[in-house]
Amino acid sequence: MSKHFTSVISNVFGAFASKEFSPFIQYIINSSYIKLMGLDMQEFKKPCEYKTLNKLFTRAFEIPRALPEDSTKLICGVDARISDAGTITEGRAYQIKGMSYSIETLFGENHKDAVHEVEGGEFINFYLSPKDYHRYHMPMDLKVLSLTHIPGKLYPVNFPLLRNKKDLFIENERVIMECEDTKGRKQMLVLVGALNVGRMIVTFEKEVQTNSEIREPKHYTYEDLWLKRGEMFGWFEMGSTILTFSKKGSIVPEVAINQKTKFTDIMGTVQ
Numbered sequence: 001m002s003k004h005f006t007s008v009i010s011n012v013f014g015a016f017a018s019k020e021f022s023p024f025i026q027y028i029i030n031s032s033y034i035k036l037m038g039l040d041m042q043e044f045k046k047p048c049e050y051k052t053l054n055k056l057f058t059r060a061f062e063i064p065r066a067l068p069e070d071s072t073k074l075i076c077g078v079d080a081r082i083s084d085a086g087t088i089t090e091g092r093a094y095q096i097k098g099m100s101y102s103i104e105t106l107f108g109e110n111h112k113d114a115v116h117e118v119e120g121g122e123f124i125n126f127y128l129s130p131k132d133y134h135r136y137h138m139p140m141d142l143k144v145l146s147l148t149h150i151p152g153k154l155y156p157v158n159f160p161l162l163r164n165k166k167d168l169f170i171e172n173e174r175v176i177m178e179c180e181d182t183k184g185r186k187q188m189l190v191l192v193g194a195l196n197v198g199r200m201i202v203t204f205e206k207e208v209q210t211n212s213e214i215r216e217p218k219h220y221t222y223e224d225l226w227l228k229r230g231e232m233f234g235w236f237e238m239g240s241t242i243l244t245f246s247k248k249g250s251i252v253p254e255v256a257i258n259q260k261t262k263f264t265d266i267m268g269t270v271q
Contacts, residue, residue, distance in 0.1 A: 017054040017237070030056050037131035057134050058201075058235045065264045067230045074140055074251050075229060076265040078242055079133040080126035083162060085255050088245060091115055093123040095169050096162040097257070103245065105170050106190065110148045110219045111178050117186035120248035124255060124267070127157065127241050135235040136242060137263055140270050142179040142187055144225040149208045150174050150217045157194040157241045169243065173210055175200055181250060181270065188245040194238070201234040230264065 021029065030047040033039070033056065041047070043061050050056040068075060084094045092100045103123075104115045128134060152173040155161060161168060173193035181187050191200050193210055200210045204227070205220055227233055253268035261267070 017057065018052055020051050023048065026051060026053075029053055037129075039131050054237055057130075057237055059133070060135065061133075065262075067264055068266055071229070072270050073266045074253070074268040074270050075137075076126075076261040076263055076267045077137040077139045078126050078128055078135075079262050080128045080242070080260075082255055082257055082259045082261060083125045083127045083159065083241070084257055085122070085124040085253065088118055088121050088123050091119065093243075093245070095125065095167075096159070099163065099166065101167050101170055105167075106174070106243075107176055107188070108148055108150050108217055110146065110217070111176055111188070114178050114186055114188055114245075118188060118245045118247055121246045122244075122248075122251055122253050123246075124244045124253060125241060126243075126261070127159075127162075128236060129158075130238060133263065134237070135232050135263075136191070138227045138229050138231045138233060139244065139267065140187070140229050141182050142189075142227055143181075144177060144179050144204070144222050144227060146178045146219065146221045147202065147205055147208070148176040148217050148219045149210065149214070150176065151210075151212075151214050152193070154193050154195050154211065157192060169241070173200075175202060175208060175210070183250070185247040185250040186245075187247065187250070188243075190243040190245075191234075191236075192241040192243065194236075194240040199237045200240070201237070203232070203234050 027048045030050055034047055044059045084096050091102060091104055093103050094100050107114055153171050155168055155172055169192050175191040177189040179187045193200055202208045249271055251268055251270055255267055
């Protein structure tokens with residue numbers, strides 16, 4: 001499956017999802033999607049209030065979820081399922097059990113030093129299915145040092161492909177965020193594109209245009225950009241994956257592979 005083919009599919013689906021139909025037709029589309037995917041809409045607006053399918057995908061909470069009071073607790077930044085987690089060893093992590101990949105290749109040319117800084121640390125993979133809440137939030141207070149948008153393919157990132165497609169995360173389009181926590185320790189966040197993800201939105205960097213005609217990586221740096229724990233910093237337009245990589249000893253995760261998580265859940269402790 002070529003990059004061109006996956007991009008065309010995603011663009012066609014994105015155009016449909018972004019189209020505003022008549023209220024009656026839109027209600028049928030939204031209600032059908034909610035029923036088909038099994039969406040839990042208790043925290044959100046009624047189906048008829050979303051004027052496009054894309055607005056339903058990227059829905060915000062009607063009532064904000066409360067963050068844990070203990071600021072030392074690492075929180076989950078998304079509603080997702082943990083597809084894998086473990087220790088970064090010899091510059092490699094796992095997309096799923098038995099399928100390792102090079103984080104140097106994942107991070108790209110602009111983040112080579114970060115590869116060494118997270119060696120021996122923790123990685124956690126969060127898979128957002130099409131039925132999940134699509135917005136992403138900060139798992140802890142972080143200073144964003146730089147960001148790189150790396151164009152690529154848009155393969156699905158579901159479990160069957162994770163098990164069978166080598167270097168899936170590396171081949172797919174992605175956004176690399178290099179950050180530091182309040183103690184100056186490296187924390188990396190990687191947003192991975194997928195089939196039908198029309199765009200990955202980063203609220204603090206409007207120049208990032210994913211699933212576009214961009215052919216070369218684009219790099220951005222920041223002087224004093226702090227994002228607070230729980231702060232929303234963007235969304236996927238459909239399901240996808242977020243990968244996190246932490247400097248050794250900076251966090252003590254309390255997670256299990258295949259665990260279903262929700263934004264604001266406690267995922268461990270920040271040391």
